[in-house]
Amino acid sequence: MAEEVDIIDQVVGQEYKYGFTTNIEMETAPKGLTEDTIRFISSKKTEPEWMLEYRLKAFRYWQSLSSPSWQNFSYPAVDYQDIIYYAAPKEKITLDSLDQVDPELLKTFEKLGISLSEQKRLTGVAVDAVFDSVSIATTFKDQLKEKGIIFCSMSEAVHEHPDLVKKYLSSVVPYTDNFFAALNAAVFSDGSFVYIPKGVRCPMELSTYFRINAENTGQFERTLIIADEGSYVSYLEGCTAPMRDENQLHAAVVELVALENAEIKYSTVQNWYPGDKNGKGGIYNFVTKRGICLGDYAKISWTQVETGSAITWKYPSCILKGDNSVGEFFSVAVTNNMQQADTGTKMIHIGKNTKSRIVSKGISAGKSHNTYRGLVKVNKKADKARNHTQCDSMLIGDRSGAHTFPYIEINNKSAMVEHEASTSKIGEDQIFYCNQRGIGTEEAIGLIVNGFCREVLNQLPMEFAVEAQKLLAVSLEGSVG
Amino acid sequence: MLEIKELKAEIEGKKILNGINLVVKPGEVHAVMGPNGAGKSTLSAVLAGRADYAVTGGEVSFNGKDLLDMTPEDRAREGVFLAFQYPVEIPGVSTTNFLKTAINEKRKYLGLEPMEATAFLKFMREKMELMEMDKALTSRSLNEGFSGGEKKRNEVFQMAMLEPKLTIMDETDSGLDIDALRLVSAGVNKLKDGERSFVVITHYQRLLDYIVPDFVHVLYKGRIVKSGDASLAKELEAKGYDWIKAEVEQDANA
Numbered sequence A: 001m002a003e004e005v006d007i008i009d010q011v012v013g014q015e016y017k018y019g020f021t022t023n024i025e026m027e028t029a030p031k032g033l034t035e036d037t038i039r040f041i042s043s044k045k046t047e048p049e050w051m052l053e054y055r056l057k058a059f060r061y062w063q064s065l066s067s068p069s070w071q072n073f074s075y076p077a078v079d080y081q082d083i084i085y086y087a088a089p090k091e092k093i094t095l096d097s098l099d100q101v102d103p104e105l106l107k108t109f110e111k112l113g114i115s116l117s118e119q120k121r122l123t124g125v126a127v128d129a130v131f132d133s134v135s136i137a138t139t140f141k142d143q144l145k146e147k148g149i150i151f152c153s154m155s156e157a158v159h160e161h162p163d164l165v166k167k168y169l170s171s172v173v174p175y176t177d178n179f180f181a182a183l184n185a186a187v188f189s190d191g192s193f194v195y196i197p198k199g200v201r202c203p204m205e206l207s208t209y210f211r212i213n214a215e216n217t218g219q220f221e222r223t224l225i226i227a228d229e230g231s232y233v234s235y236l237e238g239c240t241a242p243m244r245d246e247n248q249l250h251a252a253v254v255e256l257v258a259l260e261n262a263e264i265k266y267s268t269v270q271n272w273y274p275g276d277k278n279g280k281g282g283i284y285n286f287v288t289k290r291g292i293c294l295g296d297y298a299k300i301s302w303t304q305v306e307t308g309s310a311i312t313w314k315y316p317s318c319i320l321k322g323d324n325s326v327g328e329f330f331s332v333a334v335t336n337n338m339q340q341a342d343t344g345t346k347m348i349h350i351g352k353n354t355k356s357r358i359v360s361k362g363i364s365a366g367k368s369h370n371t372y373r374g375l376v377k378v379n380k381k382a383d384k385a386r387n388h389t390q391c392d393s394m395l396i397g398d399r400s401g402a403h404t405f406p407y408i409e410i411n412n413k414s415a416m417v418e419h420e421a422s423t424s425k426i427g428e429d430q431i432f433y434c435n436q437r438g439i440g441t442e443e444a445i446g447l448i449v450n451g452f453c454r455e456v457l458n459q460l461p462m463e464f465a466v467e468a469q470k471l472l473a474v475s476l477e478g479s480v481g
Numbered sequence B: 001m002l003e004i005k006e007l008k009a010e011i012e013g014k015k016i017l018n019g020i021n022l023v024v025k026p027g028e029v030h031a032v033m034g035p036n037g038a039g040k041s042t043l044s045a046v047l048a049g050r051a052d053y054a055v056t057g058g059e060v061s062f063n064g065k066d067l068l069d070m071t072p073e074d075r076a077r078e079g080v081f082l083a084f085q086y087p088v089e090i091p092g093v094s095t096t097n098f099l100k101t102a103i104n105e106k107r108k109y110l111g112l113e114p115m116e117a118t119a120f121l122k123f124m125r126e127k128m129e130l131m132e133m134d135k136a137l138t139s140r141s142l143n144e145g146f147s148g149g150e151k152k153r154n155e156v157f158q159m160a161m162l163e164p165k166l167t168i169m170d171e172t173d174s175g176l177d178i179d180a181l182r183l184v185s186a187g188v189n190k191l192k193d194g195e196r197s198f199v200v201i202t203h204y205q206r207l208l209d210y211i212v213p214d215f216v217h218v219l220y221k222g223r224i225v226k227s228g229d230a231s232l233a234k235e236l237e238a239k240g241y242d243w244i245k246a247e248v249e250q251d252a253n254a
């Protein structure tokens, strides 16, 4: 409570502050996408044959698809042959030793507030730092290992834990799922892999920081988290990118698997470059995130704070397969200027007594458009399924739009599904009231918006809640007056 | 402290203030009374800087500075406090958090360091005791779901926290039962220190039994048509506003 105010002070008057570029020698794949590109990526990672086969299958399938068009926003067609699918710092990286990491890279992460060096690490948070297509370093690995926890880059997991990868990769989001999932399966670069053994409560937050740096490059990371029976993990991802005039594509896939009695809490603070005031540049954030509660009493909770990207298009979802399993989705999506967001969730109730909860807060300012799209589906055998959805929109100014598309499919009479929705406008009265207490208009909006999102922000781990509040205030700068 | 000269204001082309003159010196309590629609709330809103109203004439100086030239937030930071007739609700923002923001914004304006969290909490505890504020209220969302009385008490509590030089209270008594009225008035009286000034806008004399004014002004049709001491309020209570209206009409016809 004490912090949040200071932070709002600090940030007013700032622009996108992560827009710098790092000058470092890179090794890249040639532009464009063919089977050769995929072989190139796979060989760079010295992948086993089965991985390459998987990629090629996905690629061939992707070639048969065309990009979807049901979304509530428009964007120029992406030329998939004009993207670089692999970019990595040239210097050889030894994953276990920071000494061998290019100091330029360490500096980059320092600048982003992520210290990888032993002395200055965030206490209680283990970080995997991903720079363009590769993971640079993962902190606190040894401490985690003692508990049997695996936290490493996906590339490493393919080598070190092939059985787990083979068993679960693509098990929640098959490459046949959608256009971007197929693309990701074909070309995915790096991402994090987490395994929490039976009965283990992960003693610290695990977090991945994604940084796009290279020009004309797409980022296609792949994350897989497996929580074995009775385990618990809280995972957080953050992301930023330089300011560039061209749009860049980010098409990630995240899969979560929670076995019996396990709980996964997955939080995202998304702050990709949103483009400039006039909608030039910015990241296309087209991501497939899905978790499955495989066992009884499993729980998956998604929390997202989406402030960046030119376009955000994602629906972190839960498949509630185990009886008595629980799915949650807490979301804040802020759009300003020309940004667009079409986001929400899917809760698929399969097991008995499954529960889901959706809290979505959309804030639209400038000429932006913000869409909530959510599906609650109750299957035939899902006796006594429960869902509660709350969907609130806030408009700032009168040129922005808020849209809500709730889909409900119920095939079992014992289901109880509730939906509440509201739309409000930041009132002149509220702003004047704050002004009259000495609070300027920008700060007032930060305060009011943070209040509006309180329920969702409260879900974030402490360290990141503060960061998220800053972001909310910054991303709405210049939204009035 | 406050000097209002020939202040004229309108909204949507409708003239509401038609030349207000008022001088408030440090430590004074002025009551502004008048029938509904006289322009009392307008006067308070114009002084606080609400943008909906267009000032079409006159001057207002506050401690030697041109008040009308300042943004609403700067007026507040200079020490003008308005206790609203209808305080707004801000969901998800606690009174505590709200006040910490406000105080530190003011300190920044005055070139002071922000207040440390612990110092702030201590300061707030003291003020809560002084104002007999319920702890539960300050941790709840600002004014959300507060009763009318709670909202008004919260206004007075904010006043205590922000330590303004000039307080304008817009019908703080409306909608209060007698107990709440006592509490609110006691709070205000505790803040009197011989330096702070108060402009108490009210429709009824009742409040003035508790907050005794040095001067009473009657506002009618956007003008102060009569001024006197506390006994004027009593007279209005006894005779209503009609005789004043009659006097004004007479003068106008003369």
Ligand SMILES: Nc1ncnc2c1ncn2[C@@H]1O[C@H](COP(=O)(O)OP(=O)(O)O)[C@@H](O)[C@H]1O
Residues within 6 Å of the ligand: B011, B012, B014, B016, B034, B035, B036, B037, B038, B039, B040, B041, B042, B043, B052
């Ligand atoms: N926003 C507005 N638009 C039009 N007329 C207004 C507005 N606000 C106030 N008025 C008018 O201005 C006059 C004075 O109002 P107000 O200052 O609220 O009076 P009081 O507080 O003395 O009852 C009234 O006739 C009222 O109808």
Ligand SMILES: [Mg+2]
Residues within 6 Å of the ligand: B040, B041, B042, B085, B171
């Ligand atoms: Mg009034």
